[in-house]
Amino acid sequence: MKSFVLQAVLAGAALAAPNRGPLAGAAVLERAAAGDCKCFPGDACWPATAQWDALNATVGGNLIATVPLGSPCHDPTYDAAVCASLQSQWQDAEIHMESSSSIMAPFFANQSCDPFQ
Numbered sequence: 001m002k003s004f005v006l007q008a009v010l011a012g013a014a015l016a017a018p019n020r021g022p023l024a025g026a027a028v029l030e031r032a033a034a035g036d037c038k039c040f041p042g043d044a045c046w047p048a049t050a051q052w053d054a055l056n057a058t059v060g061g062n063l064i065a066t067v068p069l070g071s072p073c074h075d076p077t078y079d080a081a082v083c084a085s086l087q088s089q090w091q092d093a094e095i096h097m098e099s100s101s102s103i104m105a106p107f108f109a110n111q112s113c114d115p116f117q
Helices: 007-014 018-023 028-036 049-058 080-089 095-097
Strands: none
Touching: 080 095
16 A cells, blocks of 8 residues: 555645645646655656745745655765665664654555665
8 A cells, every 4th residue: 555645735735725726737746646656856746846835835934845865875866885874774763763854664654665666
């Protein structure tokens, strides 16, 4: 079973807001409907800066901009040593609790979006 919590929240916020809100027409909603769980900056499904700004305004500027925990394992920030260390710790809760970008995938998302699968 895939975890669609973020997509569901964004979709609900967009649908509940007048004129479908700041995410109207956003590709992220299409991606969520397709059942995919990975969407990163630069992907077609990633909302534009203006859309993030509009969403951030609806929550009083409280969105957290963060670097994905797995970024050392992907270009353009690939670092083999850091990636290997991250992979060796991936099943440990501590590494996830230290990052605002972690969804605690192995524990709370039923391994539905494990970047190493």
